[in-house]
Amino acid sequence: MKTIYLKIMLAFACIICVSTYANKLHAQVSVTYTLQGTLKSATSDNFDDVSVYLLKASDKALVKMEQANAKGEFKFENVGPGKYLIMSQSFRFSPYQSEPLEVNKDLHLGDILLQGQTQQLKAVTINAEKPLIQQSFDKTTVNVSNSIAAVGSNALEVLGKAPGVNVDPNENLAMRGKQGVMVMVDGKPLNLGGTDLSNYLKSLQATQIDKIDLITNPSAKFDAAGNAGIIDIRLKKSNLIGTNGNLTLTAGMGRYEKFTPNVSLNHKRPKANYFSSYAFNRNRGFNDLEIIRDFYTPEKNYFGSNVYDNYFKNRAHTHNVRLGADFNLTPHQILGFSANGIYTDILASSNSLANTFDAQHLKNGAFLTKGQTTPERRNSSINLNYRAKLDTLGRELAIDADYASFNMAEIQNYKTLYMDQNGNPVSNPYLLMGDLNGALDIKSVKADYSTPLKAWNAKLEMGWKSSWVKTDNEVNFFDKSGSTAVLDTGKSNHFIYKENINAIYVNGNKAWNKFQLQMGLRLENTRANGLQVIKNETFERDYYQLFPSAFLGYTFNDSHMIGLSASRRINRPSYRQLNPFKSFLDPLTYATGNPYLLPEISEVYEFSYTLQQKYLFKLGYTHTADNILSILGPDVEPRSVVQIPRNLANYHYYNASLSFPFKIGKWYSSNQDITTYYGKYQGDIGSNNLNLSRVSYQINSVNSIKLTATTSAEVSANYQSKGYYGPLDFNGVFVLNMGIQKQIMNRQASLRLNFNDVFFSNRTDAKTALNGYNEFFLQKRETQVMNLSFSYRFGKSNGNNTRRQGAAEEEKRRAN
Structure with a gap:
């Protein structure tokens, strides 16, 4: 090794x-071009406070930003061919916008005359006219900070409204009907899954998010994890010189009340940038779950049913703290750090009434389980990073070191009363107490190096990453039905899991004539071992995997472009999926992990066609081996049910999607996203042979209406048709969200009112059919909520930005 x-x-x-x-x-x-010019004015000869922006002419997307010097000179280097706009921003001069510029050679624009402001402005912002949703051949961007409907929501709820993304009843994420999504925050993988991931996303408020990138077919530069693609959540961080901030107060009401204050502060000097934020979330919610379970003999004869009426309530208090700084060591070197803490206390109660029926469909008993749990979650992380431009040729080096700690403690108390068909007690209550403790530690370090190969009009990227993970989960359940508490060894467990992943990659991009080629290769070595302490059972894994990726694009002209991409990806089981401890709902229902789960391996192919740099059509196919499914089915004890993740031999996934924005005048803009997919599950799970398939589709519509110069409205709708998730057959669902925004106080503040799930239709209606077992359920959660939000921007800034690699760094990379 x-x-x-x-x-x-x-x-x-x-x-x-x-x-x-x-x-x-x-x-x-x-092989690229330079665009430069000189600012002039009759009222001033000093221009060092003027920011100059290079925008795409087609959609005014930001490409680069530069700062003019005192003489008014500015220069954009490494600009690719195409049509662009030049825009300026300053407190002392009126905004300037050029006519579209065709860049196919080095251009000197000569003198650009700026007009002085007739009155002092209190705030100046450049409006690049970002739509709520932006499409490109390799990703979809949701500009959360521009969304009215996102107010009062958490990150999980925002993702549920994003085009092509859906959240299942167990709060698992899927993109375009395909599970196995890797979630990142600011480009860093969360390394969480299942309940741990959903809890984290629910603790992250929409007011803290700038945008979300949905990447369906990532290059070798990204971690190979994520069969369905990558969701990268980008948090807000200001780049304005001076001290400034934002205060947001949000109150919501569904069946229960919610309250979320959030404040962010930023202090930027020429050689340093300090940022911080704090958000508190007080949230109460419910989960109303009705279940019918029918049981059959091996000869498929019906012998009884359990009919459940479950109601869960929860109250969560979450504190989210973030702080960090970036230091400009030299004009070409930046050293930074960021730290984040999320602390959540939950009080949850459950009331589960189950009526039992015999083979003649006559009621023969019932049991009532009342539960109360008090989860505490303490999550913290820190990042150190270094960025350097190594020379004037464009070589760059980036180094990151991360440490994250996720700690959980939970006390569970359940009381079950057993009754006859008339509601009379038939035995002493069953009392179960659980003491759950878990710790997850993640350490990682990575380095990325890039260099342009100008002789070949190409760019080379390479890098290395190593991560070390340790989870330690101990669960003790006690039977307190008698006079003393007795340890239940059948339900208790202590599981320790360690994992080390080492990866290197190389990725190349080349452009010539009308072609663009990207090819990459990533090598990963995974070493893992697990120990069940009580049973003294162990397992080990040590394997290498190669993950190639490729993209070939051809541009016919400014209006037509096609692309072909292919990649191999992996989806490793989450740490919770590997953990064999049991989670209980009632004496006959529990969930458990599977330490012998294998990772999923997917081969992903995609064709894309872009029309007029706005309309995007995609065709794709994915084959997944050892597909991981969370299956709910009969357990050994009669009428008992267990939910456990298992591997299915094959999953075939075909998809076609169409995204098209359009506008009516200056007052109405809309983005429509339609995805049709065919999923086919094949393989054996336990005693069941699955061969299920169906054509499904999703429609996402986001519509913005400008009512006045300071008032706008937003209406979004989402429809998910019937589909399969393994043996789970779910019905279609339609959701409508509406909102309105009013800018006040000279645009320094805004009021937003939204109404999510207007018709209270966001519910899950599904059934499962397996050997010996059928289940039908209807789940309703607190999705119908009205939120009122007040947001205020404060502080002073002259608009200067000396850090040339700030918010526009991704756009700069794309222009090279």
């Missing part, structure tokens, strides 16, 4: 040396 690793690192170093030599040898070969 060490020998192989040293050889790989030696090859990595050789590639850097060769690329450096090639750049020096051919540095004088120019």
